[in-house]
Amino acid sequence: MGSGVMRTGLSCLIVCGFLGGCTGVSTPPPSNGVGEPASTELPFTVPGLPLDSDKTKLITPGSQTSPAVLKLLDQARAATLSGDLQRAEVLLERAIRIEPGNPALWHYLAKVRLQQDRFNEAAGLAQKSNALSKGDKQLQADNWRIIAHARNRNGDIAGAREAQDHVDALK
Amino acid sequence: MPHRPTRKRKKSEKIHKALGRFSRRPRAAGRSGQWKIQRRHIWSALGVLTVLFVAYVIYLDFVVREQFASKRWAIPAHVYARPLELFVGLPFSPDRFAKELLSLNYRYAYPAKDPASYQREADNFELTTREFRFWDAQEPSRAIRVEFTGGVVTALKDRTSGKDIDLMRLDPAFIGGIYPAHHEDRILLKYADVPLLLPQTLIAIEDRKFLTHHGVDPRGIARAVWQNLKAGATEQGGSTITQQLVKNFYLTNERSLWRKFNEVIMALLLEAHYEKHEIMEAYLNEIYLGQDGQRAIHGFGLASRFYFEKPLNELSTAQIATMVAMIRGPGYYNPEKHTKRLLLRRNLILDTLAEFQIISKAEADRAKREELGVIHERRSGTTDYPAFMDLVQRQLREYYHDEDLSSEGLRIFTTMDPVLQSDLQGIVQKRVELLDKQRRLNGKLQVAAVITSINPSVEVLAMVGDRNPRFAGFNRVIDAARPIGSLMKPAVYLTALSQPTKYNWLSPLDDSTLTLKSPDGQVWSPHNYDNQSHGSVAMISALTHSYNLATVRLGMELGFPAILDTLHRLGVKREIQPYPSTLLGSTEMTPIEVLQMYQNYASGGFQSPLRAIREVLNSQGEPLRRYPIEVQKTFDPEAITVLNTGLVQVVENGTAKSVRAQLPKDLMVAGKTGTTNDTRDSWFAGFSATHVGVVWLGTDDNQPTGLSGSTGALRIWGDIMAKVPTTSLAFESNDKLEMHWVNPTAKQLTQAGCPNAMPLGFLKGSAPAAMVNCEGAPTQGNSHWFGNLFK
Known part of the structure; x- marks a missing residue:
């Protein structure tokens, strides 16, 4: 699968996932323009990736999420849509500072880092989530x-x- | 016919006169040939002088243009505390909020309509915030109302629209600057942003011909000379604004004709090359307007903030006149020392402005009735927080040169909580003085204290590196490496608890006397703090009472490779010797290293880089560098939770239980005391769900203090944790972890509510099956933790 499609899928999930307000891949977000080798060059392909919104349930921020954090998530969503991942990152960090115990926020930030090719950081954040x-x-x-x-x-x-074994065990 | 000197000859004679002895030699009759030679020499000399003069002027022209065109003032980095995020649900007391506003230099005003003003009625505040440019957005000035109930923000409204505000940020407190060697500080202004009244006042007072002269005003000089002669003293300076700028910009304060000569030439050159508004802009930014300790206040942009805590465009007519009054001598017209003198000169300036019809007579009269309005208790630009600023600078140096830090006008956004920092400083000063007096240490007792948040990452909120927190000297938080004593023990117990098939909190440990012999024949006989041995004890008792003998035996059983692996995973970078004494903390560490080790426990098995900085912006407010949230998993979170349930018992029932009296009843915290041989070092490291703090007490010459971890460092830790808006620890069973009530004496599970029962964590399947009742007799029942009974 081409990397552009993978990025599209990830972006969409982040965008949709923030508020759980959309379904399917209806509006592909703009590419951030960063070149990336095709996944065929990867040494190993993980089943279930890219995180495709029509295969996985959307992660929502939780009913206890405060209006302050929802507002930041809304802004982060807009930033992601416009391809401004750095702004999305800043907004998500502000959200996590307000609700550090909200696992969905860590998950969203992990996805942004994944999109930024900051793999170690993405994995650490996902583990925290x-x-x-x-x-x-x-x-x-x-x-x-x-x-x-x-x-x-x-x-x-x-x-x-x-x-991936963990993913399979959780199915 | 008598010889009549020609005009040419007269001129020559003048030149001769000017050239001195050689040229005054009378013409000898019959020596016309010699005269011709001499004349040639004179013309040659004049030619050389002219060439030298022209070359010098060209040089000056180069200097003037080069420096003016490329003049980038060395703008110090300005360092800010973290901004306070306001939202409904924020745990923050109204008193703390009032302190936060004071740290931001907000003024109490009724009504609070100007930016940076507030009023308070009981637990409710009305304020108008300052606008501020953050990394991600501009936060506008807003008129808001904030209501608090029970230590939480319960309402946040926009007073203009009446609507609820979901989230907003206050501007961050300015906490200091990073200055160049000459300690000049300034806030750059653009001419277009300067209120017109300021250049008008400057021209009226300093240089009335500014708009028409070419850099020098001969009439002005003549008038000044005449006035000074009449007065018998130097009352007026004849220098134009251009000359003053040249003097400040390029020259020294030396009073000599040579300096004056350069000043005049350079002023003419500056005027030849640049527009008046460019010269005025440079003057507004360059002029010296006062002193703040070592820091020199330059330019009206900074002076306005420094003296009035306002941006220039918010100053009144009287305040602009006050600053212009100070140009003549910021020391002579110092607003604190010479208020009356400054007031008189300010009023004179206001009259002059009215005379020139720049303002009306009525406005001048009104302005003259105004008080000076200088803020007397203003925040100093030289930092009050040297230990924290030291850490900030060390972290900045990983990416920036010292020169960039002190000249590029960087804006550094840090993690410091200004109110907590102020609290910590107050607590440290009071406690250390008291303990020093009690132990008769003659002022030698020293301290290092640091507190950080742990969620979402480890951010330094406050730190103190000396018993005098404002002393910018040896920073003990970062540089004082001392043996950590029993602070090492949790690493030993974590190593054991990570092997649940072999160890749990009820595993019996042998705390009988012990003698070890090294391969070279040296004998080591550790002993407990109470010099007693306690026989067979449960592992939890060995931790809570900090038994040395049991810990050494456990460590030897686990083996050094396993212990060293744990320390490595905890982030300890020092080389650790595999000696038995290491198990009791003979290893030296700095308080900040201890904190980095304990953050693993506090954050449930995750580690983050310790940060004092969040963002660095350039002078235009554009982002240069972010320090993002980063976490790496270091331990199985459940194993850490098990350890933490034991560290809570250190506070509830062990060596740190005295701190309970200092803390709110419902605040559950965990930690460990540390005391080294002969009470040379007193340590406490502990944490809540959201904060970690480490405190060390001792003397620089390593003398006994008579203070254990619990009688010394713990006191300070307790004081500060009682002030922090923090979150209690809480533990729940899950699919990998079980919570049980245990009887540590019987080394068995027991029932909830028994007098000596304590709740502890066990990795799934590692808890013993047998249990005892409250009297210690075997029974069957339920030791499980139901909900949060402990709270």
Whole structure:
């Protein structure tokens, strides 16, 4: 699968996932213009990636999320739509400072980092999200997918396989 | 016919006169040939002088143009605290909010309609915020109302629209600058942004011909000379604004004809090359207007903030006149020391403005009735927080040269909580003085204290590196490496608890006397703090009472490779020797290294880089560098939770239980005391769900202090944790972790509510099956944790 499609899928999930307000891949967000090698060059392809919104349930920020954080998520969504991932990152960090125990926020930030090709950071954030997830299997599975993808891109094939095993176990 | 000197000859004689002894030699009759030679020499000399003069002027012209065109004032980096995010639900007390506003230099005013003003009625505030440019957005000035109930923000409204505000930021407190060697500080102004009254006043007072002269005003000089002669003293300076700028810009304060000569030439050259508004803009930014300790206040942009806590365009007519009055001598017209003198000169200036019809007579009269309005208790630009600023600079140096930091006008957004920093400074000063007096340490007791947030990442909120927190010297938080004593023990217990098939909190440990012999024959006999041995004890008791003998035995059993691996994963970068004494903390670490180790426990098995900076912006407010949130998993979160349930018991029932009296009843915290041989070092490291703090007390010459971890460092830690708006620890069973009530004496599970029962975590399947009742007799029942009973 081409990397452009992969980015499109990720962006859409981030965009949709913030508020859970859209379904399917109806409006492809603009590319951020960064070139990326085709996934065929990857040493190992993780099943279930890219995170495709029509295959996975959308991660919502939770009913307890405060209006302050929802406002930031709304802005982060707009920033992602316009391809401004750095602004999205700043807004998500502000949201996490307000609600550090909200696992969905860590998950969103992990996805932004994945899009920015900051794989180690993406995996760390996804693991933090898992540590806070309190039995939310869908969220855990999506976080393990991020970890698997990040490890894969870092050339850690065994680590990616192990992460994928977690995804499979959570199905 | 008598010889009549020609005009030419007269001129020559004048030149001869000017050239001195050689040229005054009378013409000898019959020596016309010699005279011709001499004349040739004179013309040659004049030619050389002219060439030299022209060359010098060309040089000056180069200097003037080169420096003026490329003149980029060395603008110090300005450092800010973290901005306070306001939203409904924010845990923040109204008193703390009032302190936050004071740290931002907001003024109490009724009604609070101007930017940076507020009023308070009971627990409700009305304020008008300052606008501020952040990394991601411009936060506009807003008139808002904030209501607090029970230590939480319960309403946040826009007073103009009446609508609720979901989220907003206050401007961040300015906490200091990073100055160049000459300590000049300024805020750059653009001419277009300057209120017209300021250049008008400057021209009226300093240089009335500014708009028409070419850099020098001969009539002005003549008038000044005449006035000074009449007065018998230097009352007026004849220098134009251009000359003053040249003097400040390129020359020294030396009073000599040579300096004056350069000043005049350079002023003419400057005027030849640049427009009047460019010269005025440079003057407005360059002029020296006062001193703040070592920091020199240059330019009206900074002076306006420094003296009146306002941007220039918010100043009144009287305040503009006050600043112009100070140009003549910021020391002589110092607003604190010479208020009356400054007031008189300000009023004279206001009269002059009226005389020139720049303002009306009525406005001048009204302005003259105004008080000076100088803020007397203004925040100093030289930092009050040297230890924190030291850390900021060290972190900045990873990416920036010192020269860039002190000249590029960078804006550094840090993690500091200004109110907490102020609290910590107050607590440290008071406690250290008291403890020093109690232990008769003659002022030698020293301190290092640091507190950070841990969620979402480890950000330094406050730190103090000396018993005098404003002393910018040895920063003990970063540089004082001392043996950490029992602060090492949790690493040993974590190593054990990570092997749930072998160890849990009820595993028996042998705390009997112990003698170890090294391969070279050296004998080591550790002992407990109370010099007693306690026989067989549960692992939890060994931790809560900090038993050395049991810990050394456990560590030896686990083996050094496992312990060193744990320390490595905890982020300890020092080389650790595999000696038994290492298990009791003979290893030296700085407080900040200890904090980095303990953040793993506090954040549930995750590690983040310790940050003092969030963002760096350039002088135009454009982003240069961010320090993003980063976390890496270091341990299984459940194993850390198990350890933390034990560290809570250190506070509830162990060596740190005295701190309970200092803390709110419902605040559950965890931590460990540390005391080194002969009470040379007193440590406490502990955490809540959102904050970690480390405190060290001792002397620089490593003398015994008589203070243990609990009688010294813990006191300061307790004081500060009682002030922080923090979150209690809470533990819940999950699919990998079980919470049980245990009886540590019986080393068995027990029932909830038994007098000596304590709740502890066990990795799934590692808890013993047997249990005892409250009397210690075997029974069957339920030791499980239901909900948050402990709270």
